[in-house]
Amino acid sequence: MSTWHVDDAPPPTAVSGKPLSKKGERTRRRLLDAAEEIFAELGYHDASIVKITESAQVAQGTFYIYFESKQQVFDELVDDLNRRVRFAMSEGSQRGTDRAEAERLGFAAFFRFTAEHPGLYRIIRQAEFASPGALQRHYQTIADGYIGGLRQAMADGEIAEADPEVLAFALMGIGELIGMRWVLWQGGPGEVPEHVFEEMYAFIRRGLGSP
Amino acid sequence: MSTWHVDDAPPPTAVSGKPLSKKGERTRRRLLDAAEEIFAELGYHDASIVKITESAQVAQGTFYIYFESKQQVFDELVDDLNRRVRFAMSEGSQRGTDRAEAERLGFAAFFRFTAEHPGLYRIIRQAEFASPGALQRHYQTIADGYIGGLRQAMADGEIAEADPEVLAFALMGIGELIGMRWVLWQGGPGEVPEHVFEEMYAFIRRGLGSP
Amino acid sequence: MSTWHVDDAPPPTAVSGKPLSKKGERTRRRLLDAAEEIFAELGYHDASIVKITESAQVAQGTFYIYFESKQQVFDELVDDLNRRVRFAMSEGSQRGTDRAEAERLGFAAFFRFTAEHPGLYRIIRQAEFASPGALQRHYQTIADGYIGGLRQAMADGEIAEADPEVLAFALMGIGELIGMRWVLWQGGPGEVPEHVFEEMYAFIRRGLGSP
Amino acid sequence: MSTWHVDDAPPPTAVSGKPLSKKGERTRRRLLDAAEEIFAELGYHDASIVKITESAQVAQGTFYIYFESKQQVFDELVDDLNRRVRFAMSEGSQRGTDRAEAERLGFAAFFRFTAEHPGLYRIIRQAEFASPGALQRHYQTIADGYIGGLRQAMADGEIAEADPEVLAFALMGIGELIGMRWVLWQGGPGEVPEHVFEEMYAFIRRGLGSP
DNA sequence: AATGAATGAGAGTTCATTCAT
DNA sequence: TATGAATGAACTCTCATTCAT
Structure with missing residues (x-):
């Protein structure tokens, strides 16, 4: 049909704006994947940060290093x-x-x-x-x-x-x-x-x- | 196209199962209308019982006379x-x-x-x-x-x-x-x-x- | 020295704006007294709602019936x-x-x-x-x-x-x-x-x- | 009126007790100045270690090399x-x-x-x-x-x-x-x-x- | 000497639901 | 039938502190 123009995603950073180390990138990735899974399963409201971080196997606070909210x-x-x-x-x-x-x-x-x-x-x-x-x-x-x-x-x-x-x-x-x-x-x-x-x-x- | 068969809604009752008085029916109706409005405006999760009962001008507890949850x-x-x-x-x-x-x-x-x-x-x-x-x-x-x-x-x-x-x-x-x-x-x-x-x-x- | 003009405090209400029953007035009073004591002892920041409500012997949520924050x-x-x-x-x-x-x-x-x-x-x-x-x-x-x-x-x-x-x-x-x-x-x-x-x-x- | 006796401040050390190098002294100084500014502006509780270290342009961990808490x-x-x-x-x-x-x-x-x-x-x-x-x-x-x-x-x-x-x-x-x-x-x-x-x-x- | 990712306890707040009146 | 005070679990988010690198 047509060729969609799909622009690249901006590179991931910490909330502080600093670029991520390899380790940080991995953790952020894990959190994002966990969030995708939990949101899909439970919906926005029933998905909780606790559930997401548990699924990603990190502490609750870690979430807020990589995402604002x-x-x-x-x-x-x-x-x-x-x-x-x-x-x-x-x-x-x-x-x-x-x-x-x-x-x-x-x-x-x-x-x-x-x-x-x-x-x-x-x-x-x-x-x-x-x-x-x-x-x-x-x-x-x-x-x-x-x-x-x-x-x-x-x-x-x-x-x-x-x-x-x-x-x-x-x-x-x-x-x-x-x-x-x-x-x-x-x-x-x-x-x-x-x-x-x-x-x-x-x-x-x-x-x-x-x- | 076709004639849809649309069955009637069951008659409203209180949670207890008792049929409703005229007054009770009116209160239930007010709550249902309020709920429709609030749900539509705010979505399921941001709609709260307080908002619904306030809009219907009844006390919070009244809600649970007519609806289970x-x-x-x-x-x-x-x-x-x-x-x-x-x-x-x-x-x-x-x-x-x-x-x-x-x-x-x-x-x-x-x-x-x-x-x-x-x-x-x-x-x-x-x-x-x-x-x-x-x-x-x-x-x-x-x-x-x-x-x-x-x-x-x-x-x-x-x-x-x-x-x-x-x-x-x-x-x-x-x-x-x-x-x-x-x-x-x-x-x-x-x-x-x-x-x-x-x-x-x-x-x-x-x-x-x-x- | 002089006569200060001291105006009366506004009558206490619930956060919702409704006037208080005798019971509500008592609870609000208990919370206010507890807050005074805890704030005085620990300072604003170390005083917590948990400590205040524990001291007043009510549930945490009760606090927010009477005070906005x-x-x-x-x-x-x-x-x-x-x-x-x-x-x-x-x-x-x-x-x-x-x-x-x-x-x-x-x-x-x-x-x-x-x-x-x-x-x-x-x-x-x-x-x-x-x-x-x-x-x-x-x-x-x-x-x-x-x-x-x-x-x-x-x-x-x-x-x-x-x-x-x-x-x-x-x-x-x-x-x-x-x-x-x-x-x-x-x-x-x-x-x-x-x-x-x-x-x-x-x-x-x-x-x-x-x- | 009078001459106050003002004794000298003790020489700064790292938390470990070791005396400081020239560079260390400079870093400690920067942190102290930043802390003064942040505490003054925000008060003790709203001042955070992150803000202080950001203002001093060092990493969070660095703070704990020079100060216990x-x-x-x-x-x-x-x-x-x-x-x-x-x-x-x-x-x-x-x-x-x-x-x-x-x-x-x-x-x-x-x-x-x-x-x-x-x-x-x-x-x-x-x-x-x-x-x-x-x-x-x-x-x-x-x-x-x-x-x-x-x-x-x-x-x-x-x-x-x-x-x-x-x-x-x-x-x-x-x-x-x-x-x-x-x-x-x-x-x-x-x-x-x-x-x-x-x-x-x-x-x-x-x-x-x-x- | 310096880093910064990670922690986890605890903060303030909301709200569906219950129940004595 | 109706009330509304009370509950308490669960929520999002913050931050002093630690530690492997």
Whole structure:
């Protein structure tokens, strides 16, 4: 479909602003991973610093060497996840030899990502209350990626003319609920079943007016 | 599209199980309305019993005469809301003279409902963590409504053959994200703009393979 | 010396703003007394809510029904104490039959008060950091009481002409350090020894230029 | 008035007891200066080791090479300050050609010192809780300086007979509150206004019974 | 001599829930 | 039926101090 531009994450530092030693980097990483897991499992509010630090096997105070607050780790995780989703889709769609295949692979990458990281998906969905504005930012940046590709495809006559933003949000919505129904509700990691993907994809192709 | 079957809500009782007096019914209603407002505004966790009872102008203890716990009011609200959404869509689609119009009106009703009760929409989206299982139940009951109608339409040759569950979830996803983008993010109640609705609807019609 | 105007304290309420029941009033009183004792003994920072509530024999949470924060109880105590000091001095000086005697009795009242409530004295002295501005307010209101009396006395030719504010602060300083040396450092409640009071008083009388 | 005896400070060592290298001495000095500044600005409790070491531009651990604890630096600072106040007053009063002038200059020196180091003054006033006993020691050593001079003056018939300790504490109290009112409350360094000094000084002279 | 990552106890505060009245 | 005072566990966050490097 399109090549998303995915900028690099800023290098991690301590709260004090100092750069991190190898050891510090490892500890920060452990905390971030633990936070991801706990947030995904319990949700923002039921996740507690105690649980996160216990899971990371460090003392409570250690958390605050690397993160300003619970809120801030959450925001960082959402940003991170946003980058990873877009990167996955970008990577996926670049493998296609023509636009149709690229589009298909981009979608498949999105589902594979959701399937591999169901927790991240759960994190995003709670962002609305946990971090005002984060959710909107997340969807909008992904939409922007789609919009570029859709505009191209229209210009090239590959799909019918339409408001690309409406299409982009429609596509994301489809992906979101199909992912929720056939990945998350299955419990544990898994894949969207082949036939579900094909049916959904056919629906989208027809909807977009592809020949 | 289809006529959703919407069963009645069970009659309200006190926690003790006793039926309610007129006065008790009124108090319970006030609490439920207050809870809806506070949950929608602040989210499950930041909504507190104090805030709810203050808004309802009763004492804290009164809350526990009518509801078992914070959790339970929330669940009741989600159920309630689910019934109201389905009722609105059912009502809407019954007004149509043919299936195509019914379908269109059902969709419009959904958006009108979202636009008129943006807070409810926010309640649903947080249900995932606040009340495990509630979200799944919510989507599934709505999907079931769609599925019946879609099956009919396929049998009648009005739309292309496809797995109706996949289609149902795709349709809900589209509605959800379009509603979020063009109603919720606009702040305050409002309507999905005419042209957005038309573009989206055209996409869906094509996708479904309607002639 | 002069009659201080001492306004009444506002009636105590819960944090919510609601008036207190008899029981609530009692609990609030117990907490306030406990806070006074703990602050006096340990200082603002080493006093903790746990210690205060333990001393008052209530649960930690109960504290926050009656007080907004640790800071706020402290401020209330300082205000309270300020009122009580001024009231004691006002009462004392009103007993005198002529100005000289009134002045003497006012001073004596101040020392008696300090002697009876050594803890309060310790509370005031730490207010500088615990509650910015509180200390200044405290001294200034007491100074204002002195200033009125001194002005009268100058007009009546009973003491030499001088800047009454300078005199007021000088008098307070004398009272403060004499009180500290001969009451607080003695440990436990007690009285400024007779001869110390007389020597100090003679010094002040000469300083003021009383005949 | 009198010549205070001001003994030298003990030479600084590391916590381990070892004497310091030139570099070590410099680091220790930097920490001590930073501590003085931070304690003065924030008070004992809000001053943290992190802030002190940041201000001194050394690592946190470095602090504990030179000082046993937060408490101990504070004590050292109070001692230090005590020595400096007494030295300033001693220096000042030695410049006078007769006792009256010496006394006057000693006082003036005290105010100048306060005016130039308002922060130190703030440090002393919080010593009561931060370091039990330190405050008493501070006042007593200054009082001792006064007492010697006052005794002399009485013997020489220059001032009226009285308990010199009472007079000493009265004088310190006057200095303290005048300094607080006209230096500290003005914010930033400054001087006691000329006329305030004169009025206060006249009060003291009369009080002491100087001819 | 100096570093700075790590600790862990303890701080103030919130809030769902209970219960005597 | 309604009250609201009381509870206490759990929360996020701070900071003096230690110690391996």
